[in-house]
Amino acid sequence: MFDLSARAQEIRERLIVFMREVVAPGEHEYHAAVAEPGQRWLIPPVMEEMKRKARAAGLWNLFLPDSRHGAGLTNLDYARMAEIMGRSLIASEVFNCSAPDTGNMEVLHMYGNEFQKRQWLDPLLAGEIRSGFAMTEPDVASSDATNIRCRILREGDQYRISGKKWWTTGAMDPRCKFFIVMGETNPEAKPYARQSMVIVPRDTPGVRIVRPLHVFGFDDAPCGHAELAFDDVHVPLGNLIYGEGKGFEIAQGRLGPGRVHHCMRLIGLAERALEAMVARAKSRIVFGHPIARHGMAQEAIALSRCEIEQARLLTLSTAAALDKLGTRGARDRVAMIKVVVPRMACQVIDRAIQIHGGAGLCEDSFLGQAYAGARSLRIADGPDEVHIMTLSKMECERAVV
Ligand SMILES: Cc1cc2nc3c(=O)[nH]c(=O)nc-3n(C[C@H](O)[C@H](O)[C@H](O)COP(=O)(O)OP(=O)(O)OC[C@H]3O[C@@H](n4cnc5c(N)ncnc54)[C@H](O)[C@@H]3O)c2cc1C
Known part of the structure; x- marks a missing residue:
């Protein structure tokens, strides 16, 4: 299969x-x-x-x-x-x-004009620069993107951008040369037509890194995540991507394949955690036997194998649906994997930490950082609850009563 x-x-x-x-x-x-x-x-x-x-x-x-x-x-x-x-x-x-470069490359590839492609997509494709995607804001619940408040105001032949963003991944990387920023161009429009995306070169006056952000103490250096301020930042009108009011449409196009990528990477990480769990359980002796001979550890190993296989099958079927039906047609499956896979990875990595004892929690092991990454993905790219809400709505719409 x-x-x-x-x-x-x-x-x-x-x-x-x-x-x-x-x-x-x-x-x-x-x-x-x-x-x-x-x-x-x-x-x-x-x-x-x-x-x-x-x-x-x-x-x-x-x-x-x-x-x-x-x-x-x-x-x-x-x-x-x-x-x-x-x-x-x-x-x-x-x-x-x-x-976030993969998603940004997809955005520029699908929605960018020729100038934007030459200026920003080509060096990204060549791996010469890096980029950030700035949507989430500290002051509003950003899992509902209609709340985004950053203003993108048209002034003559420029846009003026003012607002705060945070959790912009890659913003601390010295190679990060631009951000794709989502903000409101027309607060009077219908909720899903208020937002737009613009390209903001990182060295534009008014772009400020407020601070790096850490996940459970991990700074993810040297790429990192940051809180950013846009203090009356001016960019040419030509930096608008696709059209005013198209922010939601672009965001939807960006997230289908990206979520499959995140989930498959997590499956790889969970496999590595399971390998480490098994190696430790076979080599460490506790109460007269290797840990692997004790029933509770056997359960941890066996359930981890079952859950990884389940998650992989679901994710591959989602990738196949994306190929066949496109992002819209595969929406339900994309939501399913975004709920199932990070939870599975957290569970498997947590079991691996437990079987390692103190060694699993210290900096000698990759498991702590792996857990932080998996746990982040229950929130990043939309928290579990938003995907559960989408799925439940689709299921109810489908049901014939
Ligand atoms: C490591 C990391 C990297 C990130 N990278 C980026 C990035 O590069 N660019 C970017 O723009 N953002 C990024 N984010 C931000 C991430 O996408 C947001 O944190 C996420 O979308 C949630 O928004 P919020 O933090 O404002 O939570 P809120 O919107 O305040 O939601 C808080 C909580 O409310 C609950 N909730 C939400 N909706 C519902 C509902 N319908 N029913 C019940 N409960 C609900 C959930 O438990 C949710 O976690 C990153 C986050 C992390 C942790």
């Missing part, structure tokens, strides 16, 4: 070898460099070296279905690649397949 095309199979095999031979050793060097005093917000040279090698090997922009810019893989084919990349916390960047 969900077989890979022959071409995807060949790419997948090369990806696995690249992960083993280049990313695994590079990851140690990367984390060691970021941990050096004064190096926290600098990009370790090993990242750019790995990117160069990945590009030369043709393992580049694998997420983009358009073969002029990317590998031309279907969502189903790419899902299997995302799972492999997800085993490492840094691998997707190596292949130019990491959020």
